[in-house]
Amino acid sequence: MRIPFEEMKAEFERVFIKYGLSKEKAEICARVHAQTSRDGVYSHGANRIARFISYVKKGWVDVNAEPTKEKEFGAIAVYNGNLGPGITNALFCTDRAIEIAKKYGIGLVGLKNTTHWMRGGTYGLYAAQKGFVSISWTNTESSMPPWGGAEPRLGNNPFVMAAPAEPEPALLDMAMSLYSYGKLQVTRLAGKKLPFPGGFDKNGILTNDPGAIEESMRILPMGYWKGSSFAFMLDILGAILSDGIGAADIDKIGKGSCGGCSQIFIIIDPEKISVKDHINEVIKKAREYIKTSSLAQGDKEIHSPGEGITAARKENDEKGILIDDGVWAEIKAL
Amino acid sequence: MRIPFEEMKAEFERVFIKYGLSKEKAEICARVHAQTSRDGVYSHGANRIARFISYVKKGWVDVNAEPTKEKEFGAIAVYNGNLGPGITNALFCTDRAIEIAKKYGIGLVGLKNTTHWMRGGTYGLYAAQKGFVSISWTNTESSMPPWGGAEPRLGNNPFVMAAPAEPEPALLDMAMSLYSYGKLQVTRLAGKKLPFPGGFDKNGILTNDPGAIEESMRILPMGYWKGSSFAFMLDILGAILSDGIGAADIDKIGKGSCGGCSQIFIIIDPEKISVKDHINEVIKKAREYIKTSSLAQGDKEIHSPGEGITAARKENDEKGILIDDGVWAEIKAL
Numbered sequence: 001m002r003i004p005f006e007e008m009k010a011e012f013e014r015v016f017i018k019y020g021l022s023k024e025k026a027e028i029c030a031r032v033h034a035q036t037s038r039d040g041v042y043s044h045g046a047n048r049i050a051r052f053i054s055y056v057k058k059g060w061v062d063v064n065a066e067p068t069k070e071k072e073f074g075a076i077a078v079y080n081g082n083l084g085p086g087i088t089n090a091l092f093c094t095d096r097a098i099e100i101a102k103k104y105g106i107g108l109v110g111l112k113n114t115t116h117w118m119r120g121g122t123y124g125l126y127a128a129q130k131g132f133v134s135i136s137w138t139n140t141e142s143s144m145p146p147w148g149g150a151e152p153r154l155g156n157n158p159f160v161m162a163a164p165a166e167p168e169p170a171l172l173d174m175a176m177s178l179y180s181y182g183k184l185q186v187t188r189l190a191g192k193k194l195p196f197p198g199g200f201d202k203n204g205i206l207t208n209d210p211g212a213i214e215e216s217m218r219i220l221p222m223g224y225w226k227g228s229s230f231a232f233m234l235d236i237l238g239a240i241l242s243d244g245i246g247a248a249d250i251d252k253i254g255k256g257s258c259g260g261c262s263q264i265f266i267i268i269d270p271e272k273i274s275v276k277d278h279i280n281e282v283i284k285k286a287r288e289y290i291k292t293s294s295l296a297q298g299d300k301e302i303h304s305p306g307e308g309i310t311a312a313r314k315e316n317d318e319k320g321i322l323i324d325d326g327v328w329a330e331i332k333a334l
Numbered sequence: 335m336r337i338p339f340e341e342m343k344a345e346f347e348r349v350f351i352k353y354g355l356s357k358e359k360a361e362i363c364a365r366v367h368a369q370t371s372r373d374g375v376y377s378h379g380a381n382r383i384a385r386f387i388s389y390v391k392k393g394w395v396d397v398n399a400e401p402t403k404e405k406e407f408g409a410i411a412v413y414n415g416n417l418g419p420g421i422t423n424a425l426f427c428t429d430r431a432i433e434i435a436k437k438y439g440i441g442l443v444g445l446k447n448t449t450h451w452m453r454g455g456t457y458g459l460y461a462a463q464k465g466f467v468s469i470s471w472t473n474t475e476s477s478m479p480p481w482g483g484a485e486p487r488l489g490n491n492p493f494v495m496a497a498p499a500e501p502e503p504a505l506l507d508m509a510m511s512l513y514s515y516g517k518l519q520v521t522r523l524a525g526k527k528l529p530f531p532g533g534f535d536k537n538g539i540l541t542n543d544p545g546a547i548e549e550s551m552r553i554l555p556m557g558y559w560k561g562s563s564f565a566f567m568l569d570i571l572g573a574i575l576s577d578g579i580g581a582a583d584i585d586k587i588g589k590g591s592c593g594g595c596s597q598i599f600i601i602i603d604p605e606k607i608s609v610k611d612h613i614n615e616v617i618k619k620a621r622e623y624i625k626t627s628s629l630a631q632g633d634k635e636i637h638s639p640g641e642g643i644t645a646a647r648k649e650n651d652e653k654g655i656l657i658d659d660g661v662w663a664e665i666k667a668l
Contacts, residue, residue: 074438104408149627223556293483
């Protein structure tokens with residue numbers, strides 16, 4: 001079914017308020033979840049509301065907690081998220097990093113002991129729309145085997161880079177596995193195979209059968225050994241730069257997906273070192289340049305990162321935001 | 335054959351001095367190339383000496399150029415590399431970013447109009463050995479098709495992350511293609527196939543035949559669409575944060591591999607926000623944790639990023655550094 005943006009947002013807000021979020025926090029979280037679905041990232045929009053509420057009920061998210069400053073030195077600050085809502089914690093830290101970047105050109109905020117930030121791209125887009133370049137990531141509980149191993153020991157840590165551009169910011173928002181577990185589930189339920197092998201089955205054979213990978217939990221890092229190493233670095237740098245913890249300890253505390261994790265927000269004010277015209281020109285030229293390539297067989301167009309959002313958003317704005325009937329019913333019943 | 339470190343370094347130094355580098359620059363470049371081979375990264379150690387000299391002869395590298403400061407704001411500085419030697423330019427900017435990080439906790443140096451920095455990991459290891467966390471990348475001429483396209487329009491941009499640790503720093507040094515053209519060549523000459531499909535043949539079929547990919551130039555981005563998007567972002571952010579140029583223009587100026595490219599050096603002083611014991615503990619714990627996974631079939635061990643260097647370095651220190659007979663003869667003849 002399809003639900004208009006304002007109706008969807010109002011419903012999310014009702015639920016968040018019912019479960020204890022302040023009016024202000026409920027509005028922010030509802031807006032971000034609705035925007036996420038509107039951009040076509042359904043997995044972290046509407047589809048996460050019920051799970052978020054279950055975490056609140058279990059005490060894994062403290063709806064009243066606010067981030068508190070632990071350390072500050074020059075252009076760096078460290079906050080304790082106190083297990084508050086991941087979205088408001090992450091937006092607060094993005095704003096803090098923006099303030100620092102305005103003063104020093106670059107700012108880094110490390111946020112420890114926080115909860116799931118939902119769609120990582122939210123914070124990149126938010127900063128880019130205000131004119132800032134951002135590099136962000138979060139560490140998470142482990143869900144992916146390290147290269148050479150058969151059991152999950154690495155987080156599927158999302159890494160985000162964004163830059164201001166017209167008509168849409170340039171945005172990279174990628175997790176470390178080739179496919180998410182969500183994608184495996186959706187593909188299996190549709191009775192389909194993955195476009196490329198997405199993991200190993202329980203016998204260690206590379207496969208494009210989503211069910212076999214869900215069973216083995218041997219999801220494939222993007223680029224095999226490369227994604228495995230990248231996930232490792234994001235884990236340790238997340239913990240180091242926030243004075244927080246990595247996957248080994250996140251797994252131990254067992255507060256659900258991302259409970260107690262660390263997030264890093266690096267914000268740069270590009271106009272402190274270059275003129276706006278140059279920045280626009282660089283991105284415009286790069287976007288045009290990749291499209292001068294002939295198309296690969298079977299491909300209809302070449303996208304630059306971030307451009308894919310535009311079509312999904314347009315369709316969802318025109319027709320109402322796509323949402324699974326069951327997911328909507330579950331939210332209405334909360 | 336195998337050549338002891340000091341002999342190899344002295345020979346590189348002789349060549350660099352002969353072709354006009356100052357004694358100081360020649361010593362630095364010789365050391366970095368010899369260390370690169372010693373660490374087992376032969377492709378960017380001894381194997382690049384002859385090509386570097388050919389670039390000097392063509393005027394693509396100005397051996398006398400020094401980086402000059404163009405801009406500075408707070409914790410950011412921008413330098414023009416003036417097409418000087420990539421290694422000395424990049425080390426200079428790493429040192430500058432370290433100086434800034436000591437003052438502000440974090441420092442960013444953008445370097446435009448520089449030349450090939452050889453092994454990207456050099457700068458990560460250098461900073462980590464001094465106790466700093468680093469995030470660096472370079473943009474390059476295009477050599478990889480964008481996802482959905484069939485012709486090279488994206489640089490195979492290396493991305494580097496490093497953190498101080500004992501006994502070896504944690505180090506990620508990865509380019510955006512799954513395999514390098516060097517790896518394709520070596521595999522083809524050995525009459526072997528790639529372990530995983532590494533690109534498309536000229537008919538657009540995914541293949542593990544290295545020769546077919548060299549012919550089509552359709553090398554595969556790591557993680558397919560993910561590596562393609564990541565390469566795009568590194569290209570534009572490299573250009574934006576150094577007030578420099580991206581692949582579209584690097585291709586146009588045609589000064590060889592990386593001629594005129596942009597590099598970014600972000601350095602963070604982790605002890606400004608965390609204690610050394612915590613930093614060591616985070617990395618030690620993560621390294622141990624991934625090794626608690628059972629091994630995948632056919633795998634003998636699980637490495638954390640950076641650990642692979644130790645074995646290669648030990649063997650090359652004990653037996654002399656491995657070098658191809660032809661490569662050594664070519665250098666001796668320079």
